[in-house]
Amino acid sequence: MKHVTIKDVAKRLNVSVSSVSRAFNDKYDIKKETKELILKTAEEMGYFPNPIAKKLSQNRSLNIGVIVPEFINEYYSEMVIALQEFFISKGYQVLVMQSNENVEQELKNVKTLIHSMTDGLIIAPTVGNNNMSYYLQHHREGYPIVFLNRVEESIPASKVIFNNVKWSFFATEHLIRQNYKKIYHLAGYKDLCVSEERIQGFKKAMRKHKVPIENYKIIETGLLAKEGMEIIEDLIFNHDIPDAFFCVNDMIALGAIKKLKDNGYRVPEDVAFVGFTETSMAELVTPQLSSVKQPTYEMAKKAGELLIERIENSEAEIETVIINGELNIRKSSIKEK
Amino acid sequence: MKHVTIKDVAKRLNVSVSSVSRAFNDKYDIKKETKELILKTAEEMGYFPNPIAKKLSQNRSLNIGVIVPEFINEYYSEMVIALQEFFISKGYQVLVMQSNENVEQELKNVKTLIHSMTDGLIIAPTVGNNNMSYYLQHHREGYPIVFLNRVEESIPASKVIFNNVKWSFFATEHLIRQNYKKIYHLAGYKDLCVSEERIQGFKKAMRKHKVPIENYKIIETGLLAKEGMEIIEDLIFNHDIPDAFFCVNDMIALGAIKKLKDNGYRVPEDVAFVGFTETSMAELVTPQLSSVKQPTYEMAKKAGELLIERIENSEAEIETVIINGELNIRKSSIKEK
DNA sequence: TTGTAAGCGTTATCAT
């Protein structure tokens, strides 16, 4: 299992190591025939430049760290896939770590990755991280970091975020226009900024359409189907089921729908639903679930571009990219006349 | 952004670099006070050993490569999470790559990762890879590889696989015992060995219970919900809907159920369903879907252990671990009397 | 217990 090195190739051909190195990095002068001979021989000998040595001598790792809260849900899976694809095409390798929705784990991951000499970091913060000072300090010192999603617009770093207020507003307005009178919002975590923004959009729609305050309600839930089910249990117990729910995500919606159906409610005849951050399940459940689709690929790619910009030019301006979505209306929120 | 190196710390304290190195690697003799002083000063100076240099000088990367066909579905997401957790606890870093169910991409990934000096590889092969010779050659030459899932028992390498035949048999037998007479198997890809094994289990149950041959059928599908829907369209067109379906995975089952419901069939009253490789959706759909649960965590951890064994002892015996599952029976396959 | 110095496999500068 001994690895063939640049020296072995050089010796075999009676050339210097520099020539071999040059053959593999076309930025230097080298005669075409020598290059081809070297490449051919190297191939035969099974030589491949050792990336670790390369990294050491160039003082960069060509590694990018990506930290996501989880990748059980499609949303971050897709982001990670898109990021990998993007960075590999640029010659980087991607180290993915997940924080398991745990702030301390996230901090650990950041440290691990920075210590591993990643050339830059893409961070999708976990729930409830109001303590980004450590990251921002590194960022100030010139370490390239781009934030993705779940981050306040005001933080001084490049970031890619989704226009939650706007699309939450549209989703809610759609329910109002379908003539649902009593509409509740199942709202995720209050200390999660995307939840907060979706709440804002919800309220905005309520105000615009002058929905009386007794006809809407904002209920803090979590992000999991299980939690959607629990909330519905409470509401059923209190005989407090509205005409429609707008949910912070599809999983909450699916959990809630399940529980309502089990209790004899019909969707959408008795209760209508709109989800958010559309998943592939939206089209597979009965009734199909209306939802706001977020363009994960686009978000990821944009974040990748911003990061590479910062890596290649540490003077690059801080940039905030706000991405738009798409409201896909399906059976779960259509009122039959 | 200049990194503090071992030399800086040594100079500051007027000790040699070896002492600093020793302070950070407790396998050598060093006076307790010196060590503490060094560690303290290093901390203050913001020194952290450069892992790349460490890797180069030790000739190992402390990186593990993990290759999965995809991680959009929970199954591989969970595997990857479990693998990360396991290897990080052992001091390794994990590079994850996905092959997008594409044999050539998989081969590329393997090459990338081996060239990146990963100390070992865990490979969950993609659909239809009957050409593992490249991997096995490296394996023979002593490069540590462990295969995970979707791999034939006969290949000469350590591997962790699921007992598909057995659990497919149980799932099918359960349908027979519920007194469903006509049972079809939606069978994934014929050239995918796990599909093949599940077909075997299905047939075995049919033979054991002497189900007449005109009462069962094996239909090749894919692995996606969409493909489940397409098959059902065909069957409806041909007026060929059985009493029950046993599906190669939950996604096929969910797609099929969706299409049947849309066409007025009731589940399980008209058609019953059992899935495989249980997903969290199984409990969220109506009716809840019976399925065979595979212990992803256990499988991943075992694969990790086998790999570390091989890394640490290249003479280690080849080992095949066969994992068992669990049949979770839910409403979708229960016949009301 | 500590220090010296060679070595890990590259790249890059400076000669030739």
Next chain:
DNA sequence: ATGATAACGCTTACAA
């Protein structure tokens, strides 16, 4: 166009 060699930051014999 090619070669010699220092440098990257660390580990680890070997010497002291």
